[in-house]
Amino acid sequence: MSEHAHHPTPAQYWRIAGFLAILTAIEVALYYVEQEYELGFLNAAMLLALSTVKFIVVVGWFMHVKYEKPMISRFFTAGFVLAIGLYLVVLAAMGVVVVRG
Amino acid sequence: MSDLAHDVDLGHHEEHESTGIENRKLGMWVFLSSEFLFFGALITNYLLYSNRSGFDGTYPAEIYDIPFTSVSSFVLLMSSLTMVLAHNALSRKDQNGARTWLFATAALGAVFLGGQVFEFTEFVVVYDMTLSTNPAASAFYVLTGFHGVHVAIGVIMLLSLWGISRRQGSLSEKQGMNLELVGLYWHFVDIIWIVIFTVVYLLSVPPT
Numbered sequence: 004m005s006e007h008a009h010h011p012t013p014a015q016y017w018r019i020a021g022f023l024a025i026l027t028a029i030e031v032a033l034y035y036v037e038q039e040y041e042l043g044f045l046n047a048a049m050l051l052a053l054s055t056v057k058f059i060v061v062v063g064w065f066m067h068v069k070y071e072k073p074m075i076s077r078f079f080t081a082g083f084v085l086a087i088g089l090y091l092v093v094l095a096a097m098g099v100v101v102v103r104g
Numbered sequence: 105m106s107d108l109a110h111d112v113d114l115g116h117h118e119e120h121e122s123t124g125i126e127n128r129k130l131g132m133w134v135f136l137s138s139e140f141l142f143f144g145a146l147i148t149n150y151l152l153y154s155n156r157s158g159f160d161g162t163y164p165a166e167i168y169d170i171p172f173t174s175v176s177s178f179v180l181l182m183s184s185l186t187m188v189l190a191h192n193a194l195s196r197k198d199q200n201g202a203r204t205w206l207f208a209t210a211a212l213g214a215v216f217l218g219g220q221v222f223e224f225t226e227f228v229v230v231y232d233m234t235l236s237t238n239p240a241a242s243a244f245y246v247l248t249g250f251h252g253v254h255v256a257i258g259v260i261m262l263l264s265l266w267g268i269s270r271r272q273g274s275l276s277e278k279q280g281m282n283l284e285l286v287g288l289y290w291h292f293v294d295i296i297w298i299v300i301f302t303v304v305y306l307l308s309v310p311p312t
Contacts, residue, residue, distance in 0.1 A: 019185075050306055054303075
């Protein structure tokens with residue numbers, strides 16, 4: 004397919020993996036920062052943001068959603084948004100607070 | 105991913121619907137989308153009970169070994185790299201490369217599973233936290249256990265493809281598509297762990 008020409012090269016895949024590894028290292032570092040300084044909501048927000056970036060990078064580049072027909076990303080996004088929405092409502096209804104501090 | 109059959113240039117026998125997407129591939133994407141609801145329920149269950157006080161016994165968040173789990177997470181993350189390199193090698197008709205990266209992916213998956221077995225064993229033997237200790241422990245084991253089952257299924261599929269490739273010397277068009285589908289499944293297992301690692305391990309706190 005024509006879009007295959009735009010797929011990353013092996014060297015680019017290695018760089019993407021390096022980026023993901025760095026984000027993971029930052030996540031772990033934030034965990035220990037939290038133990039020391041108790042940033043609370045700020046720490047949770049940063050961890051969730053980093054996790055979201057990792058999620059998007061794997062889906063977009065490793066699963067090639069970025070290069071697929073739009074229907075694929077629509078299916079995937081719909082399932083994800085539905086699940087997140089549904090369970091956020093459940094968690095909110097149960098009064099669950101997951102933020103540290 | 106683009107159609108692997110085009111890449112390996114072994115013919116065109118895929119069945120497309122009006123969507124222009126190969127049927128099995130579309131089916132895999134729909135299946136993966138539905139898996140969000142499955143894991144979403146298990147993660148929600150964990151969040152509901154992870155810091156609910158009033159129960160006896162050890163809570164998971166009290167005994168997490170973050171350095172150990174960080175290494176496990178890194179291993180699974182890198183298995184996504186080897187998986188995509190296997191697909192890339194096959195798209196370049198590099199059958200040996202595809203076989204090597206397939207085996208590397210299965211091996212990294214097995215290492216991750218070994219880590220999970222070690223973690224579970226330590227929790228049960230050292231900390232006496234079993235499936236029935238309290239709701240938090242139960243939710244933890246069910247969530248991470250089901251994820252582990254998904255990884256194990258992925259490892260079996262990867263080793264099957266590797267065995268076929270080794271026996272035949274190459275992967276056919278149909279098997280090339282199978283590699284693409286297994287790859288999608290494998291990356292999905294990885295992204296679920298990305299969420300679990302953050303939400304369950306890094307963010308959860310024991311009851312005060």
